[in-house]
Amino acid sequence: MTTPQTFTMSVVLNGERRCAPVDRRMVLVEALREGFGVTGPKVGCMTGDCGACTVKVDGKVVKSCMELAQAADGSEITTIEGMGEDGRLSLVQQAFCDHYGFQCGYCLSGMLFAAEDLLDGDDDPTDDEIRYAIQGNLCRCTGYQNIVRAIRGAAEARRAETAS
Numbered sequence: 001m002t003t004p005q006t007f008t009m010s011v012v013l014n015g016e017r018r019c020a021p022v023d024r025r026m027v028l029v030e031a032l033r034e035g036f037g038v039t040g041p042k043v044g045c046m047t048g049d050c051g052a053c054t055v056k057v058d059g060k061v062v063k064s065c066m067e068l069a070q071a072a073d074g075s076e077i078t079t080i081e082g083m084g085e086d087g088r089l090s091l092v093q094q095a096f097c098d099h100y101g102f103q104c105g106y107c108l109s110g111m112l113f114a115a116e117d118l119l120d121g122d123d124d125p126t127d128d129e130i131r132y133a134i135q136g137n138l139c140r141c142t143g144y145q146n147i148v149r150a151i152r153g154a155a156e157a158r159r160a161e162t163a164s
Helices: 028-035 091-098 108-121 127-133 145-163
Strands: 006-013 016-023 054-057 060-063 076-078
Touching (some): 028 054, 054 108, 091 108
Antiparallel strands (some): 006 016, 054 076
16 A cells, blocks of 8 residues: 555566566665565665665665665565575675685675676686675675685686587
């Protein structure tokens, strides 16, 4: 049911057409969590600095705390839950597991989407390029070394997959 403060938001969320009543004043991360029940994107700083709320909207990496939900109505949205296929982790997600690239998981959405975005344009980034690509995401657990290793590992896995 909608009220004057709500509207029915319709999106393709992780490949599935979904609708939910959403307050017009909500930012996208709130709508995803409260309206659609998706918990991957986290509410962090609410200023776009930490990256915990990162998602893809129509193929573009977005800090969902910086976008009104209403602006994403009708869009295709991918959250961390929609990264893998057929119940399997994506290469980037698997590399983060293999290289212990996360601990608490709060920064994971931002790191994974930043890594994917980087690797989509560069299949062999340097450590400096990796660090530059993830600089818009904050992690307080790993010290970034394992994250850089994980992204390098994902790049190697992508190159191996392409070669075969």
